[in-house]
Amino acid sequence: MFKISLISYLLLLFTFLYVETKLSGELREIYRFHKKVRKDVKNCKIPGQPPAVKLAKMKWNKLLADKAKQQAKRCQYDSNDPNDFIIGDFESIGQNLGDYPTIERAMKDWLEEHKNYDFKTNTCNGDCKNYKQVCFNY
Template sequence: MKITFFFAALFLLDFFACCHAYLQYPLPDIEDAKFIEDCVRAHNTFRSKVNPPASNMFRMSWDAALAKTAKAWAKKCKFKHNNYLKVPGKVHPTFTPVGENIWTGTATIFSVDAALSDWFNEVSSYDFNTNRCTGMCGHYTQVVWAESYKVGCAVHFCNKVENFPGLIKAAHFVCDYGPAGNYPRKPYEAGRPCSRCSNEKCIDKLCDIPPAEHPRPSCDQYCLSVLILRPLVLVLSAGAVLLIQQGFPHTFFYE
């Protein structure tokens, strides 16, 4: 009885501590409209500012599945990448691998713009001509990776963050990207903005919609089964009619 009471009290203390922390440091959820708008706007603003200008940079849009993955990982309060980014179907139904950026800082100073600025400012360590870094620049190259056109972000309050000693009461901000960037090549092709877009509109120096996102006819499993079975049924029906007419020549078929 005493042990049960002890664990119940411990649970209540932990629950109230979490609630107090949330009230003291309110952070937006992945369904918060302003948070979504801020994440997409900040990414596209920085993508349109690259120097030299990009000829093939896609305009990013929000992806709810990526945001859910980012939220699940942010809640673990670990300053390391998700272990399953390269596992097919594990973190996203379409994109494999998935790209990821992580920012951790004091919860009182967190803002989407501040986190994105820190990532983008890594450009000072990156040489576009040689495609080399003199320091950390992987966050920057992922933010401006031309083919990454979907983003989903989440921020979570952590009393402490694993692999980030000395920081308490932190905002742990994670953004996931599809398709992933940071392959061994330049993050985009330099040139006149949007000059390498196909049929997309050019908005703020960015190609509005990538080819994979254009509306196109789709066919689900039911549709495919009909397409496959219908010709087969017609052939079998025709064969049955021929066999019946040969065996019973005086039989007539009417419509």
């Protein structure tokens, strides 16, 4: 079984806007997933979550994409170097990690974390960090 270790600075930072950029099949899949989740949050279609009032506009960021690619090639999945989380105009960045047979499975699991998240108190009952980063840039 082919396993994909996915580093997804791209998902966390709301840095996708499909602007005539040629994306690989995997990146296109991530983009579509992220766009759908954001739309669902905005339209109050995620159970237990309020509708988003103001979501940051997404756009492609080549610098972030290059950084994620470098780290994936080095199999560097969890860096303790603060410089790895400061890139370009961003104050900080984060990452979602996954070791799944497919990207689709990773993204579905991250979305399912909404069940563990209490928006009113901004707390998790279990793991919800990936969900928060995908939806709210936490």
